[in-house]
Amino acid sequence: MNINFTTATFRDFENIPDYNIAQRAEIFYEFLEYMKSNGHMNYRLKNTTGTNSVVSVDIENQNKEYVSFVSSDYLGFTQHPKVKQAAIEGIEKYGTGTGATPLIGGYFDYHNRLEKKISSFFGRTEDEAVVFTTGYTANSASLQCLMQKEDLAILDMAVHASMYEGCAFTNKKTFPHNNLEALEHILRTSENLYRTKLVIIDGVYSQDGDTSYVNEIYDLVKKYNAFLMVDDVHGVGILGETGRGTLEEANLLDKIDIITGTFSKTFGSLGGYVIADKKIAALLRFQSRQQIFSATAPPSSAGIIKAIDLIDEEPVWREKLWSNINYFKKGLDDLGLDTGITRSAIIPVKIGDPHVTGDVGRLLIDRNIYTNPILYPAVARKDARIRMSVMARHEKEHLDKTLNAFEDINKKLHIAKK
């Protein structure tokens, strides 16, 4: 088996025919060394200061400051004094961990307060919310619980990996991103063939930063007697008049069968949640494997309760974020760069070629700007890009420094749209 390192991505090493674990690990190790030698290895870099608009990163034992675009802490709440204080108080009161799964002793009163808080944030009741230990398991463990071999999951191709994982043991069909005709075709042709048909979409898509056609999809779901699940982790706190996300924009907050989300992005901590009818929520509490077999979120989660309050108490962070998003996107567009169809805090600069994208990532690092080059399989092979997350904490000087760097890189590598 010959793998061409110049065009390879991590995906090519996931399963190599005839290679046992040791052989696969060996060739992958060589690939990592190759990436390092090209300066393309800006993955798993050591952050030494925490999430912020400027962070210190240790690259090969050199600790330097970088303007950072790698964090989904969009509103900057990981560093908000009130959120930190609430997390500290949680630890003071309960200690550092829970020592048990929710079912057998790990469900504490702060988990219950969190369920009350997040459900009322969405205008729902406490018994309609279930918290999970990560956003990933809110998706994967819920789906594994709800969807069995007699059911059908219908996924927008661009949904998050956690959704795909949750559908490992059920029937699965995918439709091209936001393609309503293809979705309707699947719904029509699978009528009466499955017990449950569940359409699965994201509110904001994590690589392009664009949004779903949720109103149209909702109508189709009702027409064909299916259910709808929406993961809005990149929309909540950012979109919607009061920051309730894409479902607030669409006026559908009280109509979606299953809403999922995370506490690791806008809410500055760790954990996930599912909002659903109280009977579906009860099913998840007692039947989802995360709830039965994996420990609950630690007492620092008390900080999340404060973070949720701050969405209403301090809208200034959302305003600052939007002013940064608009300024930065316009700057990139004015340089002729391709930012696609984003309408969120996720701004891609689409380049196409994975190798050139790696070079852009390295040149940005050389200018003390930390971004994520995104390659296949996160996006299609020819759709590599630099993906940036804008934060409320970015200052104009951070954005200008980055725009200047892109201008210079474009002169060298010609990455602007033709």
Ligand SMILES: Cc1ncc(COP(=O)(O)O)c(C=O)c1O
């Ligand atoms: C769309 C989407 N859903 C779910 C998740 C998982 O959330 P978490 O990282 O909090 O587990 C992510 C994380 O990156 C995501 O982008």
